[in-house]
Amino acid sequence: MTQPPILDVRDLHKRYPGVVxxxxxxxxxxxxxxxxxxxxxxxxxxxxxxxxxxxxxxxxGEVRYRGAPHDRRFREExxxxxxxxxxxxxxxxxxxLELFHRLYEHTANLNEIVEVCALEELLARDNRKLSGGxxxxxxxxxxxxxxxxxxxxxxxxxGLDPQSRRNFWQLIERIKQQxxxxxxxxxxxxxxxRLCDExxxxxxxxxxxxxxxxxxLAEHFDExxxxxxxxxxxxxxxxxxxxVLYGNGCVEMSIRDVDEAIKQLQQQGISLQRLEIRPRTLDxxxxxxxxxxLRP
Amino acid sequence: MIRRLLAILxxxxxxxxxxxxxxxxxxxVPILLVLGMAWIFWEDDRPLFKxxxxxxxxxxxxGAHPFLSTRHIHFYTVRHEQxxxxxxxxxxxxxxxxxxxxxxxxxxxxxxxxxxxxxMLLGSGGAPLKKAAVSGSPVRYIDWLLPGVLGMNMMFSCxxxxxxxxxxxxxxxxxxxLNATPLRAVEFLSAQIASRLVITLTSVVLVFWGMGAFxxxxxxxxxxxLFMVAALGAVSIIALALVATSRVSSEELASGLLNxxxxxxxxxxxxxxxxxxxxxxxxxxxxxxxxxxxxxxARAIMIDGYGWAHIAENVMVLVVMGAVFMGLxxxxxxxxxxx
Numbered sequence: 086m087t088q089p090p091i092l093d094v095r096d097l098h099k100r101y102p103g104v105v106x107x108x109x110x111x112x113x114x115x116x117x118x119x120x121x122x123x124x125x126x127x128x129x130x131x132x133x134x135x136x137x138x139x140x141x142x143x144x145x146g147e148v149r150y151r152g153a154p155h156d157r158r159f160r161e162e163x164x165x166x167x168x169x170x171x172x173x174x175x176x177x178x179x180x181x182l183e184l185f186h187r188l189y190e191h192t193a194n195l196n197e198i199v200e201v202c203a204l205e206e207l208l209a210r211d212n213r214k215l216s217g218g219x220x221x222x223x224x225x226x227x228x229x230x231x232x233x234x235x236x237x238x239x240x241x242x243x244g245l246d247p248q249s250r251r252n253f254w255q256l257i258e259r260i261k262q263q264x265x266x267x268x269x270x271x272x273x274x275x276x277x278x279r280l281c282d283e284x285x286x287x288x289x290x291x292x293x294x295x296x297x298x299x300x301x302l303a304e305h306f307d308e309x310x311x312x313x314x315x316x317x318x319x320x321x322x323x324x325x326x327x328x329v330l331y332g333n334g335c336v337e338m339s340i341r342d343v344d345e346a347i348k349q350l351q352q353q354g355i356s357l358q359r360l361e362i363r364p365r366t367l368d369x370x371x372x373x374x375x376x377x378x379l380r381p
Numbered sequence: 382m383i384r385r386l387l388a389i390l391x392x393x394x395x396x397x398x399x400x401x402x403x404x405x406x407x408x409x410v411p412i413l414l415v416l417g418m419a420w421i422f423w424e425d426d427r428p429l430f431k432x433x434x435x436x437x438x439x440x441x442x443x444g445a446h447p448f449l450s451t452r453h454i455h456f457y458t459v460r461h462e463q464x465x466x467x468x469x470x471x472x473x474x475x476x477x478x479x480x481x482x483x484x485x486x487x488x489x490x491x492x493x494x495x496x497x498x499x500x501m502l503l504g505s506g507g508a509p510l511k512k513a514a515v516s517g518s519p520v521r522y523i524d525w526l527l528p529g530v531l532g533m534n535m536m537f538s539c540x541x542x543x544x545x546x547x548x549x550x551x552x553x554x555x556x557x558x559l560n561a562t563p564l565r566a567v568e569f570l571s572a573q574i575a576s577r578l579v580i581t582l583t584s585v586v587l588v589f590w591g592m593g594a595f596x597x598x599x600x601x602x603x604x605x606x607l608f609m610v611a612a613l614g615a616v617s618i619i620a621l622a623l624v625a626t627s628r629v630s631s632e633e634l635a636s637g638l639l640n641x642x643x644x645x646x647x648x649x650x651x652x653x654x655x656x657x658x659x660x661x662x663x664x665x666x667x668x669x670x671x672x673x674x675x676x677x678x679a680r681a682i683m684i685d686g687y688g689w690a691h692i693a694e695n696v697m698v699l700v701v702m703g704a705v706f707m708g709l710x711x712x713x714x715x716x717x718x719x720x
Contacts, residue, residue, distance in 0.1 A: 140561060140717070157563065165561040171553030173392055175399035180392065187388035188562040227558075 089152070091116040091235060091266050092137060097146035099132050099290075106132040107143075108290035114283070119257075119267040121281035123274070123367065129290035130270045131168065131239055137268065138165055138237050150235075161190055164233030166224045168240045172212045178223055179208040185227045193232035201259060202226040203252075218249030225256060235266045242276060254279055274367035286371060293374050298367060305373060306365035308339040311346060313360055320353035385564050389572035393546070397580055410534060412588055431657075432498065433459040433468075435479040439661060445480045448505035454498070457657065469495075470517030471684065473525070473655070476502070484510040489517060520684050524599040528679040529652035531589060535581055535611065536618050536646050536672045540639045543577045544622040548635040551718050560716035567711045574619045574707070581615045582608070601686030607679060610692065613699040614675030620706030621671065627710050630718035646672040674698045 090113035099107040107129045114120045122130040135141040137148050139155045150159050172181055182199070186192055199205055202222045207215065215223060221241055228236055238257070242250040250273075257280055261267065271277050277284055278298045285295040294301055318336040322329035327346060330337045340346040343362065350357060434441055434449075436458040443449045449456055459465040459477070468474040469487050475494045477487040486502060488495030502510070550556045559569060586608070593600065600607075625638045649656065649663055650672035656664050667673045678695040681687040689696075 138561065140557065160561070160563045163561075165558075167554065167558060167561070169554055170558045171550075171555045172558075173396050173555060175396045176392060180395065184388050184392045185562065188385050188559075188564050190563070231562075 089116075090114055091151055092268070093149040093152075094133070094137060095147050095149070097133060097136060097148070098144045099129075099136060099141070100144045105290050107136070110146075110287070110290070110292055112285055112292065112295060114266060114268065116266055117264045118282040119261055119269060119280050121277040121284040122268070122270040122287060123272065123277050123284055123371070124287035125272060128287040130287050133287070134237055134239055134268060134270050138163065140165075161231060162234045163237060164228035164231060164235070165237045166221075166228040166239060166241050168243065170224055172223075174213060176212055177209055178204060178212065178215070181212055181223065182226060182230065186230050189231035191232065192230055195230070198226050198229050201229070202256060217245050218252065221245060221249070221253060222256065225253075229260070233265065235268065236260065238267060238269045240270055240272070242271070242273065250276070274371070278367055284367075286374065288375050294370070301370060302365050302367070305370055308341055308365065309343055310363050310365065310369075311338040311340050311343070311360060312336070312363065313355070313357075317356050317359055320355055324353060325349055382565075382568055386568045386572045386575070389564070389569055390575050393572060393576040394579065397576070412592070416592075431455050431457065431474050432476045432478065433457060433465050433474045435459060435462055435465065435477065435481070442480075446505070446507040448502045448507055451501060451505065459657070466515055467685070469515045471520045472517070473520060478510065484508060485513055486510045487513045487515050490514045491516060491518070520599065523596055524684060525680065526653070527592065527596070527598050528676055528683060531585055532614070532650070532672055532676050532679065533647055533652045535585055535615055537643055538581050538584065539577055539615050539618040540622045540643050542580065543573050543619050544626040544635055544639045545632065547573065547623065547626050548629050548632055551630045551715070552632070554718070556716045557718075566714045566716070570623055570707070570710055570714060573623065574616060577619050578612065578615050582612060585611055598683075600683050602682035603688065606689060606692070607682045610675060610678040610682065610696065610699070613696060613703060614671055617671040617699050617703035617706060620703050620710055623710035624706050624713065627713035628715045646670045649673070651676050671699060671702050
């Protein structure tokens with residue numbers, strides 16, 4: 086990491102009665118990066134992020150923002166989109182934006198935020214009548230109103246349909262271009278792979294892997310997956326020098342040399358019409374690291 | 382700070398004004414209450430029917446005079462002669478009796494109930510008492526009741542109007558979202574107090590004006606002073622609600638706590654009847670309740686035309702209560718439901 090960290094998390098612990106939510110977590114976030122915290126529900130990522138935001142107090146450890154502990158300046162310089170947030174009833178989108186806009190000393194141009202978050206058509210609409218995707222765009226706009234240096238997004242696309250999720254990713258990519266530091270928690274691996282420069286993977290309150298998505302995959306995997314429908318795999322698995330796994334109506338083969346593997350399959354008379362080749366993903370990595378699926 | 386406070390105040394006012402059902406009930410309930418009371422007591426302009434005995438203890442020696450054994454008369458003791466005489470002049474006490482020193486009784490010469498009581502006293506056969514007359518126009522029960530009903534409505538509006546809103550905001554996470562901004566607890570709480578104050582005072586003024594004209598309510602004192610008492614009372618009760626709900630995120634618990642505060646005020650603060658002559662312990666409890674001081678001051682202004690000097694003690698108590706409750710509310714305040 087060449088730049089000094091904008092956020093530095095040191096030996097963070099959070100204990101609730103009978104539960105250790107965060108267990109000695111340390112990492113640094115460089116200015117201008119998109120940093121992802123990945124893990125299944127209950128891994129401790131939201132608690133970690135809320136301690137970083139200053140919303141929750143740590144049992145032990147500390148979070149330093151630009152080299153110093155949190156102070157009142159911190160609240161002025163961060164934007165937060167929580168996993169779930171209720172808004173005031175009977176207010177329109179415009180009134181809600183204006184309310185939050187007036188809570189900050191330093192603010193971004195409201196019209197620009199409306200344009201970035203594609204809220205122009207929704208300004209007169211009652212908060213309660215927004216769809217899931219529209220609501221997430223409004224919550225993102227609220228997080229951007231103070232032109233934050235650090236933007237915290239806690240599972241911003243959970244519950245959205247695929248189209249809304251992709252639209253939301255495009256918004257985040259636009260914000261990334263402004264060189265803002267983004268801290269993103271998610272359990273969608275595709276989201277992390279697409280948006281994050283650096284990630285940590287958490288489980289049971291601990292970090293189990295960290296690095297860039299590409300680095301992590303390269304570090305843990307040198308294989309590619311070949312996938313065939315089970316009925317097409319007509320040969321015996323022990324005829325091949327690679328691992329063959331059966332499951333969900335498919336056969337998966339972990340391959341180092343794809344060309345060689347394809348030759349061997351053809352020699353055994355297996356049809357490759359429906360063969361799929363895919364690289365290893367963060368989902369695979371999580372499965373490899375923890376022995377369980379990432380998504381709940 | 383002021384900008385943030387005004388932003389929250391404006392948003393809360395918009396939320397309230399657009400919630401038609403809530404708005405309607407806030408205006409309708411006090412009107413219905415006063416109309417109901419007016420209907421019940423329309424034919425009944427009698428002043429309160431009471432006989433006070435001057436004495437230092439609550440115990441009445443029934444053997445001191447046969448009149449004291451008369452049934453269907455409420456006898457009770459009072460300590461301060463001047464205060465009691467003033468009430469006789471206002472027909473709030475029908476007869477005042479002194480049985481130590483020179484045995485004396487006072488009645489209002491214009492009071493029919495005083496006249497009847499005098500006949501009963503003279504016919505009771507005991508030692509003769511010296512008669513002393515007091516004059517003054519009567520106070521109708523509705524004149525006495527209106528401040529009580531309006532005060533009670535104001536009290537419930539302040540308790541539940543603020544308490545439930547804060548609990549709802551905490552439960553649904555809106556407070557957590559506000560906590561992620563530079564907004565301070567004291568700014569949020571001040572905005573809630575200001576918002577409910579505006580709503581409550583507007584409602585009270587409208588109902589007072591409408592019902593006052595309709596029922597020809599007695600108003601002998603300063604409107605400005607009365608408004609100030611109502612505002613101070615509302616602030617202290619709103620702040621009390623904020624203390625009670627400062628850490629609560631369950632509407633059921635909030636309802637219980639707010640009722641726990643509201644009902645003693647409704648029963649002990651003198652909404653429906655004077656606490657005079659009741660158990661001393663209950664009277665002491667009543668003095669700890671902000672509504673008691675609001676009603677004492679409001680009636681002193683409206684019925685007796687008293688000015689600042691007479692209600693200063695009530696006003697000071699309300700100021701202290703408001704400040705203490707606001708301070709406590711800000712210290713105890715919790716933004717989140719789960720922390």
